[in-house]
Amino acid sequence: MRCDLCGTDEAIPFKCRYCNGTFCSVHRLPPNHDCLFMKDYLQQPARDREFLEHIHGRAGLPQERIKSALYETFYLRFSKTEVLHLVIATALVTAVGMSFYRFQFRWDFLVIFISAFIIHELGHKFLAQFYRAWAEFRVLLFGAVITAFSALPFFPFKFIAPGAVMVSGNLSESRSGKVSWIGPLTNLAMGTGFLLSYLILETAVGFANKILLAGVWFNGFIAFFNLIPFMGL
Structure with a gap:
């Protein structure tokens, strides 16, 4: 237009x-x-x-x-449309995560799945706005449909790419690259934190909650999909 x-x-x-x-x-x-x-x-x-x-x-x-x-x-601005799209995408991502556990409802798993996705998207948005660009999350129809299907227990593979943060502005190639990379980097950082917590607890007290391992693999899972060029979140 x-x-x-x-x-x-x-x-x-x-x-x-x-x-x-x-x-x-x-x-x-x-x-x-x-x-x-x-x-x-x-x-x-x-x-x-x-x-x-x-x-x-x-x-x-x-x-x-x-x-x-x-x-x-430090001030992130959200439109009503963006909030709605984030809610829809978060629900889809959470459904995929829960499908690994046959939809057994657990609050700790919900926290892992929701935080992994939301913090990832906010990373893109925060850095883009920091560089004085317009940035809002939008659900992408194809990705959302495939993500929804992959949440079904019988679906042969899992796919997480319900949408992406749309960025508009005069960003240099270097800054655009940083905006793209910040998402998976947040997941890798969170996954590393969960892994270290698990290892420390296992070594110190001989017991660590396996929810920490769920945090490791789910953050790694989202980071992996974001690093595939045509599946970026």
């Missing part, structure tokens, strides 16, 4: 909530496309305007730059 102002073909276009126009990442903000409803935009809380302008290179007053940078770094 093309930007209404400059005609740039944008894979993930932005729709202005005020004038309903469609714009590229450069012209998405009302001040950047001479929005007819600038008054409505200016009536937003200053904090929200500051965040939107800062992530697009329009930093506020000099004395506010440190505050803006901290706000940008």
Whole structure:
């Protein structure tokens, strides 16, 4: 879809909530496309305007730059659509994880499966927003359907790729690579933590909860699928 102002073909276009126009990442903000409803935009809380302008290179007053940078770094913004998609994808991933245990309900397993997936996706989103890019998770139909089928006990193999964090912005190749890698790296870090905990407990007291091993293999499983080019989460 093309930007209404400059005609740039944008894979993930932005729709202005005020004038309903469609714009590229450069012209998405009302001040950047001479929005007819600038008054409505200016009536937003200053904090929200500051965040939107800062992530697009329009930093506020000099004395506010440190505050803006901290706000940008640690504040993750979620749309209602993204939350819905995350809930759907998390349910699918959890179902696949539970299918390994014939759907025996256990809270500790739920924590493992949900945390492995959510932290993975937040890793992508956090780093992309840190680099001043737009980033939101979206369910992908093909991946979601295959993931749902793989949750069935009789399905011959397991597949976890219900969606991905969509990123739009002027990211360099290096930064794009880092955004892609941060997801599986979080899983590898979590899996390593579970493994070390298991080994320490087994050595120290001669007993370790096998839920820790579930944390190892499930995080490794998600990391593996993310490293396959056409199956990235």
